[in-house]
Every structure is written in structure tokens, then in C-alpha cells.
Amino acid sequence: MLSHVIPPPRGYTKAPNSLVRHPRIGSDAKVLVLYVQGLPEELRDKALGEHARALRMTGRAYQKAKADLVSHGYVHERRESVAGGRWRTVQVFSNEPLTDEQAARLRAGVPADGYENAGACVAPDAWPAPSAHSPTVGEPTGRRVGGLLPADEEQGENSSHPPTEAAVEAEGESQDQDQAEVLLAERVLLSLRHKTRELSLGVREARKLAALAAEWLRRGVSAGDLRLALSSALPQEGVRSAFGFLKNRLVEKLPAPPEETADLLVAAESAPPPHPPSPLPPSLPLLACDGPGEEHMFRPHESWVTTCGPCHREQQRAYWADLMACAEAEPAPPRPSWRELAAEAAANGGVTCAEEASGYGTRATAT
Template structure:
């Protein structure tokens, strides 16, 4: 396919790759999330999420499906309580990153900085002269494409597979949300599991099973602890069924030059010696030339 893209200089919304490429969100959920993120605070507060969805043409079951997917993925949180006059009130929080229930509660009441807002720079506010532009705006205006945000993936196939497992943990539990750089730091420890014979599915199960009842406070610390503490032993190589069933070579106890053969049972003489002995016993001890069928059987027995 071909692509032609020009980075906009105004009237645009920054979208995270985690949202655009999310496998558990359908197109309605992604469009609704990006639409609300691009509204002003006044426009967001003036309408409910359902009204914003209706303006996009997302109604009925499509809206309920999109809302459920956003809730399951940790982007949408809602609180419902009964007011003074007995009427039920619902308050919704829609974030552009996945939040746990505790993080959403802190962002709701304003207790500390929101995960989507950076801490302010130390010092007083600066002045902006007419005609000046901030570096962020200047960079987006001059570059034809936005700069890459993530480093190059590792070339090692096992490291790449381990990184994919770590980044997919968020789909099993929202508390195990890892960034690309965090997953890359832990990929070495996770790849050691794969080198020891653990499949990617079993590795994901070991990292997501039996989570603490109170939630995971630090996804990086929790995953690092499990990768180290639950690392399995190296599996010893098992002999193949053919090697275990095939006996070794033994020295034949028959006459003539020393030679070896592979026994089938507990015999001590090769097939040729046994045939010669049987043929000599039947004609008074005189050795007769072996028929070609017997010679072929002896050659097969020696092989």
C-alpha cells in the first residue's frame, strides 16, 4: 500500500499508538475516545458521553458496545450515587490512557497530578511575544511526519517474542500496563523463560495468575519480581524414543574373526553364525555354502 500524510499544524488531536492500535477496542470506541479528547472543557462538561456519541452517529447498541469496551480496557470510569432529592447522578471519566480504579478516583478529585498531565516546570510563567512559536509547535510545523516515539524493536527473535508478551499483559489485567521502554528493560528476563522451554502462553499465564487482591501498585516491580522468583529450572534433554529402544552393538561369540552385531534379544551370536551352526549340525558337521536368502538375512542382522 501507499501512504501520503501531512502533519496538521492546527485543529488536531494527539492520539497514542496504544489507542489507535488497541486490539480490544472497535472503531466506534476509538473514534469516540479521540473525539472527546479533542473537545474543550466547556464542551465536555455540557453533554454526557451518550450525547457526544449521538453527535457522531453512534447510537443504541453500537454506543453500549463501545462504552463497555472502553470500560473493560480501563479508559472509561463511572461513579453513580443518589443526590439530596433522591435522584441518581452518574459521573463519567474518559481518559486517553488506561487507569486503575484507584488512579481514576485520584484524577476525579484532583488528588495529585493526573497520569496524562506532566508536572509543571519550576519557576514563574514566561511571556510569549507576538510572532514567537514554541519548539513543540515549530517542530510539528516543519516536519512532514511526526517523529518516531518508540525505539527500534530488538533483533533477537526471543527478545521480540518476550517483549510482545509483556506488552500484551494489559489485555489480561489493566494493572499490568507496561510502556514500550519498560517492557524492553524486562524483555531480557522474560526471554530467559522462553530459552528454558516455556511457551509464550505459559509465560503470560505465570505473570497474570493469582494477582494480589488489593491490586498491583507497580506493574514494573511486580512483573520483575515474578520473572526472577518463578524462573523455572532448565529442562534436561530427553532421549528420543528411537535411541531408547535401539540396543547397542555387542561382540559376537561365534567362530572366525572378531566382529560385532546388534542383538534383538539376549542372543550372544550374530545371525550368520547361528545359521552356519545350524547348517553344520544338520549335515554331520560339514560346512555347506549358505543359500543366498540366508546370506541376505545375515547381512541384515549385522547391519
């Protein structure tokens, strides 16, 4: 690669190489740091979300950039209570990573161990004491840093009972964990293209489905099991839309929460045992078989049975064999020829003996 770099004579911003070359901070976060650092002092006194909107950064991109900056020490946030039961969020921004102790020193107006000019957001002064005038008013003050939340952040409700510091820290840890689960779910969705080309997703499509996939991770499903559940047992006719197919599978096959599964197991263990099957009817006693051969015993299936199965079948074969032998021993009488039938009919007035016996040859005679 050929490069030609000319340093600008004016209007530039110095950026540390540790930030520009940081492998785990996204480009949106780096641009946001450079943008805020390059603003005049009087224009920095805004919430970080307002600077992101000035860069036309979308809400999703801003949240990811902010999470990168917070996790690596470039942005520190703290909620504080003020007079009148109100709350404010103070943001401390720096172009160099700061520890929590250094950020606290900046909020208190003390240089952060050599970073006298590092903080772009300076901690506000103490709120003025209210006067005796009715209605109560104070001295006019300038704009307070971090007094307003960005528009794309959730507004907290005012409460006369402020949350404890432990609750605030727990809420922050929960938000960080949720963000990590969403990012992991997004990577799992994008990795499905390596399983099969039918499940290839774009970055925006994966971000739209990341919240649904993150719910699987919250319910105890590992990233590998999630990838296997989404990529296995594909329809034989193929996948027309990877986005629609994965969205339907994430919703329809969502596993039950661990609490519900544990309740079902406890209910199954505490359920009464099933009713035992009804006992079989008592069997009949053994009887001596009436068939031929040596004497032997059998258990009849009905009270009227006197022979066992083999003997009964042998008796049936012998019976039918006797019938066939008798039929063969008595041959059938020969059939008369047609000449004999005609002569017989002429002697009997046109009726044969067979017809006369059957009644079909009866004729009506005139009287």
C-alpha cells in the first residue's frame, strides 16, 4: 500500500495511537471520541447521546459505541440525587482510559493524577442553597453537565426514596450482562453461514434477531447448542428466507425458563403414583386331557373345554379325513345321456323324472 500523509496546518485533533489502534473498540466509538475531543470547551457540555445524534449515529450503533467506551474506561457514568427528589446522570469523558477512582476525582473537581485536562465533562458545582423567597429560588447557575439523559436512553422515574449504591451497581452489571448476551447472540447468528449457505444473514438482519436469540442464552442454552438448534433439521424443500425461518424457529422453539422446568420436575416428583392395573381374572385349574395318547394335564381357557390345543387340532384333522374317505368310497351315480332324457320325457308326456320330482314339470290340464 502506498500512503501520502500531509499534516494539516490548522483545525486538527490529536488522537493517541492506543485509541486509534485499539483492536476491541469499534470505529463508531473512536469517531465519537475524536468528535467530542475536537469540539470547543463550550460545546462539550452536552450528553454523549446528543453528540452521537450530531454524527447521525443510530441508537443501536450509539449503544454499542458507548458500551465499548464504558468497558474500556473512556466514559464513566454515575447517577446522583439532587434537591427536590430529582436525579441526574453525570458523565465523565476522556480521550485516555481512566479508572473509577480517577473519574471520581474529576467529578469532585480534583485533577485525576496527572490528567488535569483529560476530562471533557467536568463535575458540576454544588447546587446553591434555596433562599427564603417564596417560591423558593436559588442563584442563577450555568448548565449542569449530565443533567439530561440522551433521548434514546430510558428515562428513570423520580422517587423520594433514592436507590442504594449497591442497587445502582447491580443494575449496571445487569445491563452489561444483557449487552454481552446480545452481542454473543449476534455473533452466533452471523456464524450460521459457515454451517449452511441457506442461513446467511446480513449484519442488520442479525441485529434485529439478536434480542430473540439472547433470550435463549438467558435461559441457560449455550452458544454451541443455540447454533445447533438453529442449523439442524432444515426443511427438505430448502429455506426461502433465512431471516423469516430463523425468527420463526427462535420464537416457536424457545425453551422454558429454568424456574418453570424446575417447577415441573418438582411437581412430577410430588405427584401421586399412577393407579396399578386391574388384576387379571383367576385362571382355571389344571385338567386331564380327554385326547388320545399318554395322559397329560392342561389348563383350559374356558370351563367347557376338555382337550388341549394339540389334541383338539388332531381330532379335527381326523374328522375331516374320515369325511373325505367316505365321499371317495361312494361314487356318484352316472348322469343319463340326452337320448335317455328325451325318451323319458316322451314316456311321461314331455316331463322327465327329475322335473316331476322337483315340481317344475307340472302342467295345467283343461277340465
